[in-house]
Amino acid sequence: MIEYRAADTVASCTDVGSKSMFVDGHVNGVHARYILIDTGNTVTLISETLWIACRSETDTITSVDGRFMTANGSSLKVLGKAKIRFRIAGLDVVHTAIVAKNLAQHTIVINDFLDQHQCDILLRIRQL
DSSP states (O other): OOOOOTTOSOOBOBOSSSSOEEEEEEETTEEEEEEEEOTTSSSOEEEHHHHHHHOOTTOOOBOOOSOOBOTTSOBOOEEEEEEEEEEETTEEEEEEEEEESSOSSSEEEOHHHHHHTTOOOBTTTTBO
């Protein structure tokens, strides 16, 4: 299990019985467990369920052009994009995420986030 503290500069990954990397953090102030760190995709995603739980009355979703495909080739049902405040691994940043229906994980942090916010993944010790 991961314990997130605002002063942390790293986030250790939790073991949920797979090789996937998950961290703990906050999304728009809502505690989010098992944030998937996925380097195989290009955009950061949050589920519609988490969006409903963490958005304020002033938060909005804007439309997004294009079609999104999942790893198995099916179409992703995208509601749009939104600016989201993420607090993970000692970072406290606002980042644009795609809001989608029926995601397997509520939050998926992808290469765009990792690159823009200069995050490193240490696979050997499972640390972000």
